[in-house]
Amino acid sequence: MRFRFNALAIALVMVSSMLLAACGGAAAPAAEPTAAAEPAAEATAVPAEEPAAEAPAATDAVTIRYGLWDGNQQPAYEACAAEFTKTNPNIIVKVEQAGWGDYWTSVQTGMVGGTAPDVFTNHLAKYPEFASKEQLVDIQPFVERDGVDLAQYLPGLGDLWGRDGKRYGLPKDWDTVAVVFNKDMLDKAGVTVEELNNADWNASNGGSFGQIIKKLTIDEAGNNALDAGFDKSKVVQYGFVGGGSGGAYGQTQWSHWAVSNGFKFNDGLYATKYFYDDPKLAETIQWYANLNLVEGVAPTLADVRSLGATALFTSGKAAMTTDGSWMIGSYVNDAKFVTGFARLPKGPDGRKSMFNGLADSIWVGSKHQEESWQWMKFAASPACANIVGSYGVVFPAIQSGVDAALKAYGDRKVDVSAFTAQATEANGTFLFPVTDFASEIGPIMDATMDSIMLGEKPAADALKAANDEVNALFQ
Amino acid sequence: MTIRTGTRTAQRNELLWALLFIVPSMIGFIVFFAMPSVRGLLMSFTNWDLLRPAKFTGLANYIKLLSDKEFRHALRVTAYYVVLNIPLQTVIALGMAVMLDRFTKSTFIRGILILPWLLPNIIVALLWLWMLDPTLGFINQIIMSLGFERQPFLGSVTQAMPTIAGINIWRHAGYTAILLFAGLQNIPKDVYEAAAIDGADERQMFMGITLPLLRPVLIFVLVTSLIGSFQIFDTIVITTKGGPVDATRVVYWYIYEYAFVRFKMGYAATISVALFLILITITVIQMRYFNADTSDLD
Incomplete structure (x- = not known):
């Protein structure tokens, strides 16, 4: 009996070691192996492929994909989205939720593979990296064009999302x-x-x-x-x-x-x-x-x-x-x-x-940046803040929304003053450390x-x- | 190529047929192995961060690798895993194979042995993660009902790696045993009969016949499981994510971390290339050392 397996063994080694970084690695996250692996496998060393955003079914209605990680907030933002579509019948917002770990994996691989959501909930620990890698739309021109009042947000929250005159998000909520x-x-x-x-x-x-x-x-x-x-x-x-x-x-x-x-x-x-x-x-x-x-x-x-x-x-x-x-x-x-x-x-x-506070960001690969901005502006407006507040899951970044949240908690007989007192007390808070x-x-x-x-x-x-x-x- | 048979057309026909049969696996090889490998190698000379166009940086990544303490740590941790995993797994598998060969012809039992290997790695890891859970796991319940202290297993710096090795031995030993069993079946029975006539006992037969004649299969098993063992990854993703601290930060996890957590695809590719070279070296040495191409049966 003769065993010839030099070639086999060497092939095995090759398969094994080089593949990971080249393509297989994206399959690693336990979450969505197939979904995650595909975009990475297609990524080239020069990832300038055109983002393959889905074309809307009807020419007059545009579908915006909106990503968030907190399942508790999904119903609130779905309600916001429904309200938004009432006044903007040509824009449909599809809310997509995934748990924290899977969420960031899919946003990142989505940016590489061209399938990231148009608008996604962003985090202060994450956004500077995306911004420096040119993945976020600078919304400052939109803000100026539409005259969005940054003073409507609780003090400090708006500043966290800007750098060198550019702006990457509008505050939605805060936490203590x-x-x-x-x-x-x-x-x-x-x-x-x-x-x-x-x-x-x-x-x-x-x-x-x-x-x-x-x-x-x-x-x-x-x-x-x-x-x-x-x-x-x-x-x-x-x-x-x-x-x-x-x-x-x-x-x-x-x-x-x-x-x-x-x-x-x-x-x-x-x-x-x-x-x-x-x-x-x-x-x-x-x-x-x-x-x-x-x-x-x-x-x-x-x-x-x-x-x-x-x-x-x-x-x-x-x-x-x-x-x-x-x-x-x-x-x-x-x-x-x-x-x-x-x-x-x-x-x-x-x-x-x-x-700390969250904000939405628009991905540069979005084919519908104007519509994305409209949704993002609404999600950070008093109208949506009041809806989100009424669900009593998070404190919106706008005072009227906070009041709605307090009422919702009050109705459930939950005393949340420990959190709000901390937020309003002089020198009671410090900001999330945002750096590169x-x-x-x-x-x-x-x-x-x-x-x-x-x-x-x-x-x-x-x-x-x-x-x-x-x-x-x-x- | 001394004897030529048939006409040129017949030969060409044969070649065409051969190519036809080779093409499907060639496509697979080129698309899934060769191209990614070449691309990975090219990537290792760049600073690609996944999102922006790559810039050629020459040998910068390789120079960084030479002084990367964490890479050396990852290699050590991986080697530790291999040392924990391979010897024990091979000995257990050999024992199971010999018992299969000597005592039973039951396909059912062979089926049971290979069962853990049929489960996806991820499922196996999840299964053990839950069973070994320090607070809810059923293994700790048993340990406590016997009057011992609860063990953190995967949550402890010292226990994590042996635990992961144990999980993978559980999954692979049966499969390895089946491979060795196939090898055992190839050893002619008359050799044993002759030995028995000469008055050899079981132990002498095992040392004098089974082991030497099994050598080629054993080496095959060792080489492939060693390579496989260097690639330990899925179990770690599910159970420890390289922790606690960096006790299970094996090379593959380190590559993954650079590629998809730190967005340094270029450097991740460099580590992959280094790992590739290390594995090739080990494989060549192993095969030279064991004379893998010859069998004592010849």
């Missing part, structure tokens, strides 16, 4: 972060909501908020973490669950702790230097990691990864967490106990929440924060090294 608590657990431990709202925090011992966390952590024997007999290896109820390691921005995980401790990410919009090596960040992150590593009052990162912090909280495994205002509905609907929202604790530098190279900063900081949370490295060392790596990107 607050403490989410399980009222039943609070009652059982004798902690009042008022106590929680007035709590303070510091990075060395967690302040009175740290005490509340301990009080709410209970082991099998019924001891809480303040008791001498507390056994941290047999915890049945955690006092707190953080939303994971939080990566580069820690929007709902650690940014509020860090900034209320005096940390700042950088020197503002499009800064070219990060301050991740600030000792104030290091001590904050170490406190955050030690909740699990040392104190045992929060679940392990592996547990948070497996179920998600929200599920751990709603299934009654933890008494408190911090989360963004867009999640209010999920907590209220999914929890089988009374859920409430409390103010962030007061840190050495006050109460601070990240103030976000897609490269992401993987660096993800690995760094993971290593701290898992106790592999002390925060100070890991953050110092990561900061050097991040800032080297801007050189």
Whole structure:
């Protein structure tokens, strides 16, 4: 018997290694292997192919494809779209939703393959990259032509979407972060909501908020973490669950702790230097990691990864967490106990929440840029803001929409003042750090924060090294 | 080419037929293997970012690769996976193959062995991801009911890679066993009979007959599974995404990350080319070392 397989083996090697980057790689995301693989396979080294936007069925009606990732907001924007078509019968808006991860994969491969949506919901961590790669329509000329009043949006939101006189989005909504608590657990431990709202925090011992966390952590024997007999290896109820390691921005995980401790990410919009090596960040992150590593009052990162912090909280495994205002509905609907929202604790530098907002952008490959602009303008107008607000899933960027949202929450007897008070308080918020190279900063900081949370490295060392790596990107 | 038979026309006819049969697989080879490979190679000399036209940057990517610590880390992690995966998988598969060969003729059992391999990688990974879940997974329930501590498995820096290796051994061992089993069937039974007459026991027969005569198949299995093992990717996409920290950031994940997370297609292509060269080298060495082209049966 003779085995001849030199050629076979070599062919196998070739197939395997070179293919990935050349074409097969796009098939990798678990989401939509076929849909994702196609555009990438067709992409050439000079991706100047004409975007193959679908031609409208009828010559007089144009269909605009509109992408968003938050399934909770889909009904609201479908209602907006219906309203929009009433006054613009020749434009039909087709809303397409995909979860966060799949959404960005399909937007990106869509840009390469010519199938990206005409208008898509954009994020501050993503848009600078798309803008610098010339994928977004500069809407400043449209804004000036139609006299869109940028002052109608809550202060600060509009500025985030502009750079060097160009504009890539009109604000649609905003969000802040607050403490989410399980009222039943609070009652059982004798902690009042008022106590929680007035709590303070510091990075060395967690302040009175740290005490509340301990009080709410209970082991099998019924001891809480303040008791001498507390056994941290047999915890049945955690006092707190953080939303994971939080990566580069820690929007709902650690940014509020860090900034209320005096940390700042950088020197503002499009800064070219990060301050991740600030000792104030290091001590904050170490406190955050030690909740699990040392104190045992929060679940392990592996547990948070497996179920998600929200599920751990709603299934009654933890008494408190911090989360963004867009999640209010999920907590209220999914929890089988009374859920409430409390103010962030007061840190050495006050109460601070990240103030983030979404906007729509128009893809340069859209064949219907004028119609896309009309839709985008409507989606960021008081008319749509009022509709979206009435669904009570997110706070619109326009005050009348906020009022509608407050009414909707009020009708459901949900007190969301912890989020709105944070937004309106003087110096209560800081903006999402918008810079270049976000897609490269992401993987660096993800690995760094993971290593701290898992106790592999002390925060100070890991953050110092990561900061050097991040800032080297801007050189 | 010493003997020529038939007329020129007959020969041409034969050639035409041959071409006709080769064309379909040639098209596949050219479209799916050769062209992407060449394109990938060209890409590796550019700074293509997927969205803007590529610019030729000469050897810049290759120079960057030489001092890329993360690339070396990815290679180490991949090698670690290969070392965990291949020996154990081959030994288990060999054991299964020998047992199949000696004790059963049942196609049913052979069918069961190959079953995990018939499941798509993604499904296998999802299945194990859920079973190994630290909080809800049924494996941890068993561990806890036996009085041991819960294990993070894929969520731990030290356990993640062995766990992934275990998942893939589970999927591939049966298939490898079937390949080896086919090889075992090719060994003439009279050799064993002769050995039995000479008074050899099972162990002596295995070491003296089975292993040496199985060598070509074994090498084939080793070479292909080694290459396959270097390509570990789908399991990682589903279970760990290169984490925790960078414990499972294998070369393929690293390529993917550069191409589709960091938008550096040119550099991703460069890493692919480097991986290609590494795999070719390993394969050539393996084949030289094992004299893969000859069999002791000849």
